[in-house]
Amino acid sequence: MAWTARLLLLALVILGWYSYKTLKYYRIKQNEGVPQPPPNIFLGHMKVIGEFYRKGDIRRHIDYVFMSVAKSVGTNSICLFDVRPASYIICVVLSHEVAEQISRATKLHPWSTPKSPTMTDVKPIVGSHSIIMAQGETWKGLRKRYNAGFAPQHIMSLLSRIVEKTSLFLDVLDAHARAGDEFTLDHPCVNLTFDIIGAVVMDMDFDAQRPKSEQSDIVRHYSDLLSSFTDDNGAGWLYANPFLKRHQYRLGRAVDSAIKSAIKQKFAEMKAATKSTRARSVLALSLQDVDEMDEEVLQITADQVKSFLFAGHDTTSILLQWTFYELSRSPRVLATLRAELDDVLGRDADPRTVLLARGEDAVKRLTYTSAVIKEILRLYPPAGTARMAPKGTNFFIKLPEGKEVCLDGMVIYNCATAIQRDPAVYGDTGDDFVPERWLGDTDTHDVGENGVDTAEKPRVNGNEDAKVPAGAWRPFERGPRNCIGQELANLEARVILACAVRRYDFVKVGMGELALDEKGRPVENAKGQYEVKSELFNTRQVTAKPVDHMRMRVKLHQPL
Numbered sequence: 174m175a176w177t178a179r180l181l182l183l184a185l186v187i188l189g190w191y192s193y194k195t196l197k198y199y200r201i202k203q204n205e206g207v208p209q210p211p212p213n214i215f216l217g218h219m220k221v222i223g224e225f226y227r228k229g230d231i232r233r234h235i236d237y238v239f240m241s242v243a244k245s246v247g248t249n250s251i252c253l254f255d256v257r258p259a260s261y262i263i264c265v266v267l268s269h270e271v272a273e274q275i276s277r278a279t280k281l282h283p284w285s286t287p288k289s290p291t292m293t294d295v296k297p298i299v300g301s302h303s304i305i306m307a308q309g310e311t312w313k314g315l316r317k318r319y320n321a322g323f324a325p326q327h328i329m330s331l332l333s334r335i336v337e338k339t340s341l342f343l344d345v346l347d348a349h350a351r352a353g354d355e356f357t358l359d360h361p362c363v364n365l366t367f368d369i370i371g372a373v374v375m376d377m378d379f380d381a382q383r384p385k386s387e388q389s390d391i392v393r394h395y396s397d398l399l400s401s402f403t404d405d406n407g408a409g410w411l412y413a414n415p416f417l418k419r420h421q422y423r424l425g426r427a428v429d430s431a432i433k434s435a436i437k438q439k440f441a442e443m444k445a446a447t448k449s450t451r452a453r454s455v456l457a458l459s460l461q462d463v464d465e466m467d468e469e470v471l472q473i474t475a476d477q478v479k480s481f482l483f484a485g486h487d488t489t490s491i492l493l494q495w496t497f498y499e500l501s502r503s504p505r506v507l508a509t510l511r512a513e514l515d516d517v518l519g520r521d522a523d524p525r526t527v528l529l530a531r532g533e534d535a536v537k538r539l540t541y542t543s544a545v546i547k548e549i550l551r552l553y554p555p556a557g558t559a560r561m562a563p564k565g566t567n568f569f570i571k572l573p574e575g576k577e578v579c580l581d582g583m584v585i586y587n588c589a590t591a592i593q594r595d596p597a598v599y600g601d602t603g604d605d606f607v608p609e610r611w612l613g614d615t616d617t618h619d620v621g622e623n624g625v626d627t628a629e630k631p632r633v634n635g636n637e638d639a640k641v642p643a644g645a646w647r648p649f650e651r652g653p654r655n656c657i658g659q660e661l662a663n664l665e666a667r668v669i670l671a672c673a674v675r676r677y678d679f680v681k682v683g684m685g686e687l688a689l690d691e692k693g694r695p696v697e698n699a700k701g702q703y704e705v706k707s708e709l710f711n712t713r714q715v716t717a718k719p720v721d722h723m724r725m726r727v728k729l730h731q732p733l
C-alpha cells in the first residue's frame with residue numbers, strides 16, 4: 174500500500190515536472206526574443222491584456238489595448254499575444270513593412286497569406302461559402318466573377334442611384350433638424366448605405382430608410398442579426414456563449430431565407446427574359462451562367478450576396494459617421510471643404526442636380542473631399558485583416574530591424590489603426606486630423622493583383638522630403654485580397670458629403686462633445702480643432718464602430 178502511494182506520488186511529481194517543462198517551452202522558450210510583453214507561465218498574456226483593458230474604458234476596441242501594450246514593450250514592428258488555450262497566439266502587426274509581407278502575393282502564398290480560421294466568427298453574418306473567407310482557387314474564381322461589377326466605369330453608372338438614396342437621407346436629417354432632437358447618427362447612415370448596397374448587390378429597393386414596418390424583410394432580419402453582435406470589448410474570442418450562438422444561428426436562418434426567396438425570384442425573371450441582359454449586380458453576376466437552381470447553388474449565391482451586403486454597408490456607414498464628427502470639431506477643414514464644394518458644384522445650385530447632370534466630372538474634381546475621406550480612413554479604419562500560415566509552412570517575416578520570425582500557426586493581425594498612426598511614418602501628427610497631408614495623392618486605389626506597389630507618396634502637400642510609403646495607408650487592405658468595393662465606397666462617400674456638408678451643422682452630444690468657454694464658445698486648439706470634453710473612441714462590434722453610436726444633434730446650416 175505504502176509502495177503504491179509512493180509510486181503514485183512519484184508519477185504525479187514526474188507528470189507535474191513534465192507539464193511545467195512543456196508549459197515553459199510553449200509559453201516562454203518557443204517565441205523567446207520575439208517582441209511581446211513578459212508572458213505568465215500559466216496565463217500567457219491574458220493577464221496583461223486584462224490589466225491594460227482596466228486602465229481605460231473597457232468598452233474600447235482591442236486595437237487600443239494592443240497598441241498600449243506594444244508601446245509598453247517598446248516595439249513598433251510586431252507584438253505577440255499568447256492567449257492559448259482560448260485561441261491561437263496572435264501576432265499583432267504594427268508596421269507597414271511587415272504588413273506588406275503578409276498581404277502580398279508570394280511563391281509560398283500566390284494569393285497572399287491565407288485567411289485566419291478565426292474568421293468563422295462572422296459565419297452567421299456572411300455564410301460559410303463567403304468570398305471574404307474563401308481560400309485558393311475557390312476565392313480566385315469568385316473574385317474574377319465579381320470584378321466586372323466593380324470596374325470603374327460600372328461604378329460610375331451607379332451615381333444616379335446613390336444620389337437618389339442620398340435624397341432620402343437628407344429628408345431624414347431635415348426632420349431631425351426641424352425637431353432639434355438628439356439621435357444616433359449611425360441609424361440614418363446605416364440605413365442609407367444599406368439602401369445603396371441593396372441597389373448595387375441585388376438591384377433591389379430595400380426601403381431601408383423607411384419606418385421598420387415598411388423595410389424589406391432582408392433589411393429587418395439583417396439588422397436584427399447584426400445588433401445581436403453586441404459590443405464585445407474585443408474579448409469575444411475568449412469565450413463563446415452557446416445561447417447567444419444559437420440565437421444568432423436562428424437570426425442567420427431568417428436572413429438566409431429572405432435572401433434565398435429574392436434570389437429565386439431574380440433567377441425566374443432572368444430565365445423568363447427573352448434576351449440576355451448585361452446586368453452587373455452581384456446577384457446577376459452570380460446567376461449569369463446558372464442553368465439549374467439547386468440547393469447548393471442557392472446557398473453559395475446567398476452567402477456571396479450576404480457577404481457583399483455586410484461588407485458594403487457597415488464599413489461605409491462608419492466612415493460617414495466619423496467624417497461628420499471630425500468635421501463638426503474642425504472649423505478650418507470644414508471651411509476648406511465647403512469652399513471646394515461651392516467651387517465645384519456651385520454656391521447656389523442643388524448638389525444633387527449637378528451630380529446628376531455632370532457627376533463624373535464633378536466627383537473627380539473633389540480633391541479636398543477625397544483627402545478628408547482618406548484621412549478619416551487613416552484615423553478610423555473600420556476593419557483589418559487576420560491571416561494564418563498553417564503550422565509547418567515555414568512562413569518567415571523580416572522585421573524592420575532585420576530579425577526573421579516564423580509565424581506559422583499564429584493569427585496574424587494587420588492592425589490598421591496602429592500602422593496608420595505609426596510615428597515613424599506620420600511623425601508627430603499621426604493622431605491628428607490633417608487631410609492636407611494627402612493633397613496631391615488622393616488616389617485610394619491599391620495596385621491590386623500582386624500588391625507590391627512600393628511607390629512613396631508625398632506626406633504633406635509640397636513637402637517632397639517627407640514620404641508616406643504606399644503600404645502605410647491600408648484601410649482597404651492591400652494585395653490580392655484587398656477590398657473589391659473600395660471605389661464604390663469612395664464614390665458613395667464623396668456624393669453623400671457633397672450633398673450634406675453644406676446643408677448641416679452637426680453638434681456632438683455626450684462623448685466627444687465640444688468644451689465651451691465661459692461665454693459658451695468652443696475653444697480652438699493650436700491644431701485648428703475644437704477642444705472636447707472627452708475623447709470619443711471605437712468599440713468592437715464585428716467592425717470598429719463609434720462606441721456611443723454617434724449621438725448627435727443636427728441643424729440646418731445658415732451660410733454667412
Ligand code: HEM
Pocket residue numbers: 304305306316373480481484485486488489492554555556557558559648649650653654655656657658659661662
Ligand atoms: C469604407 C468602406 C470599406 C472599408 C474600410 C473596407 C475594408 C475592407 C477590408 C479591410 C477588407 C479585407 C478584409 C480581410 O482581409 O479580411 C475588405 C474586403 C472586402 N470588401 Fe471591403 N471595405 C469597404 C467597403 C466595401 C464595399 C462598399 C464593398 C462591396 C460593395 C466591399 C466588399 C468587400 C469584399 C467582398 C471583400 C472581400 C474581398 C476578397 O477577399 O476578395 N467593401 N474590405
